[in-house]
Amino acid sequence: MSEVIVHQPTKSEFKRMAMQLGYEPIRHGHWDEGHEMMTCTNCCEQFDLYFKNDFNYCPNCGAKMDEKEI
């Protein structure tokens, strides 16, 4: 088996790192979609809609995007 390979962190690794830092996925929210941006309903941070299908959590506050849109 080869040893550690340096690579760019993937989104799941980013999530894992966030959890290791103490960000438990205890917050819940959903993406409030705009024309080009989506807004985290938990922290109001905006991200490009392009990432919608990749982010099931907020990279900013760690909220899980499993809340049903009302």
Ligand SMILES: [Zn+2]
């Ligand atoms: Zn957020």
